[in-house]
Amino acid sequence: MAIIAAVAALVATVYGIAITKLADSHGGARSTPVSAATTPHVTATIRVGRSPSGVAVAPDGVTAYVTNRADNTVSVIDTATGRVTATIPVGVYPYDVAVTPNGMNVYVTNDYSNTVSVIDTATGKVTATIPVGNNAQRVAITPNGATAYVTNGGGSYASSVSVIDTASGRVTATIPAGKAPSGVAITPNGTTAYVVNVGDNTVSVIDTASDRVAANIPVGNSPEGVAVTPNGTTAYVTDNTATFAGTVSVIDTASGRVTATILVGSLPQDVAITPNGATAFVTDYDSNTVSVIDIASGKLTATIPVGNLPQDVAITPNGTTAYVTNGDDNTVSAIALK
Numbered sequence: 001m002a003i004i005a006a007v008a009a010l011v012a013t014v015y016g017i018a019i020t021k022l023a024d025s026h027g028g029a030r031s032t033p034v035s036a037a038t039t040p041h042v043t044a045t046i047r048v049g050r051s052p053s054g055v056a057v058a059p060d061g062v063t064a065y066v067t068n069r070a071d072n073t074v075s076v077i078d079t080a081t082g083r084v085t086a087t088i089p090v091g092v093y094p095y096d097v098a099v100t101p102n103g104m105n106v107y108v109t110n111d112y113s114n115t116v117s118v119i120d121t122a123t124g125k126v127t128a129t130i131p132v133g134n135n136a137q138r139v140a141i142t143p144n145g146a147t148a149y150v151t152n153g154g155g156s157y158a159s160s161v162s163v164i165d166t167a168s169g170r171v172t173a174t175i176p177a178g179k180a181p182s183g184v185a186i187t188p189n190g191t192t193a194y195v196v197n198v199g200d201n202t203v204s205v206i207d208t209a210s211d212r213v214a215a216n217i218p219v220g221n222s223p224e225g226v227a228v229t230p231n232g233t234t235a236y237v238t239d240n241t242a243t244f245a246g247t248v249s250v251i252d253t254a255s256g257r258v259t260a261t262i263l264v265g266s267l268p269q270d271v272a273i274t275p276n277g278a279t280a281f282v283t284d285y286d287s288n289t290v291s292v293i294d295i296a297s298g299k300l301t302a303t304i305p306v307g308n309l310p311q312d313v314a315i316t317p318n319g320t321t322a323y324v325t326n327g328d329d330n331t332v333s334a335i336a337l338k
Contacts, residue, residue, distance in 0.1 A: 040281075040292060040304055040322070044082045044334040048075040052325040052332060053311050054096035054138075058121070059103045061316040064323050065119075066332055067094035067108060074108055076124065077323075079316065082334060086124050090117040096138040096312075100166065101145045107164075109136035109150055116150055116162075118169065128169045132162035140184045140193065141166070142208065149193050149206075151181040161195055161204075163211055173211040178202045183226040183270070185235065187253065194235050194251075196223045203237055205256060215256050219249040225270035225312075228253070229295065230277045236293075238268035238282055248282060250298065260298050264291035270312040274337065275319045281335075283310040283324055290324055290335065306333040 049068025057064045057079070064077040072094060076086040091110025094117070098107050105127075106119040114136055118128040133152025141148045148164040159181050163173040178197025181204070186193045192214075193206040201223060205215040220239025228235050235251040239261075246268035250260040265284025268291070273280050280293040284303075288310060292302040307326025315322045315337070322335040 040290075040302060040335050040337050042304065042306060042333045043321075043336045045307065045329075046077060046082050046084065046332040046334060048077070048084060048325075048330060048332055049073050049087065050330050051327050052330060053327060054094070054108075055312045055314045055323050055325050055332065056097045056099050056106070057314045057316050057323065058099050059101055059317055061318055063121070064314065064332070065097045065099065065106050066323075066325055067097050068330075069093045069095065069111075069327075072110075074106070074119065077332065079321065088119055088124055088126065090119070090126060091115050091129065095136065098139045098141050098148070100141055101143060105166070107139050107141065107148050107150075109139050111135055111137065111153075114152075116148070116164065130164060130169055130171065132164070132171060133157070133160045133174065136162075137182050138184045140186050142186055142190045143188060144190055147208070149184050149186065149195075149208075151177065151184050151195055153180050153182065153198075159197070159199070161193075161206065175206060175211055175213065177204050177213070178216065182224055183237075185226045185228045187228050187232045188230055189232060192253070194226050194228065194237075196226045196237055198222050198224060198240075203235070203251065217251060217256050217258065219251070219258060220247050220261065223249070224268065225283075227271045227273045227280065229273055230275060234295075236271045236273065236280050236282075238264075238271050240267050240269075246282075246284065248280070248293065262293055262298055262300065264293070264300065265289045265303065269310070272313045272315045272322065274315055275317060279337075281313050281315065281322050283313050285309055285311065290322070290333075304335060306335075307331050 050070035054067040091113035093112040134157040135153035150162040161175040179199025183196035195204040222240035265287030267286035282291040308328035
């Protein structure tokens, strides 16, 4: 054993490879080499409820929240241990989730209930249920925490965006959107909301001061998710272009034009950007992977295998971990980014 330890130490020193000890079948320890490089990789698979969809991480990074569509619940994950610490009942078919900037409340869209559940993070209980439009899809909260924007897919009804005053819990405006709005993201300065319209291949640009659509930007086919870089200069939109190849449209927020189109995996769903603005992570629903994009070069730098039918992705505020919901596995993949 002393010889093995010495060899392991030598390998670690010369080649920069860390040696991780794992339990063997006899209860002892065996050594497995793990690259010290910072290539993103899955470090844990966390079992949650049935058909997980949305995921959000609290501002302090201590907790992650996951919506379970088939169970009508939200799983609360302790990010330090990777364990589910609570399961909270919400509305019917909860789709997306967002945490307020102060970490005090969680907003959950309930697709089949046409409502938003508001959870008090201190008690883990629903404190309010807010009626919104038909088929509530995605939710984003302004950086000052004052307003939540909810996309309503519409179904056979009119598509819209509900604007919620978080202090009163009331809908203060309903904004007509494109056909079947889904993803929504707000710029870091809070002045603009970007709403992805699946049904007409556009992104609606909403002025949050007037709550009016200022522009509509054509993107790829069946756009689904959207994220804005921390400096607010660029928006990334996932396009479900085809079964075997998806794309990401890169929008210059100043001009409102698509400046690049990046090939990713099949049927890309969601996109998240690291806090330092260097990297974008895209869930490839039909490829069971996450595509990693270097923002500076606009190139795909890695593809990470995850669970079956990855849906949404969220990154911790310190940029060390990404959480991906796997809709067909009833799991969440934790990906180490550093």
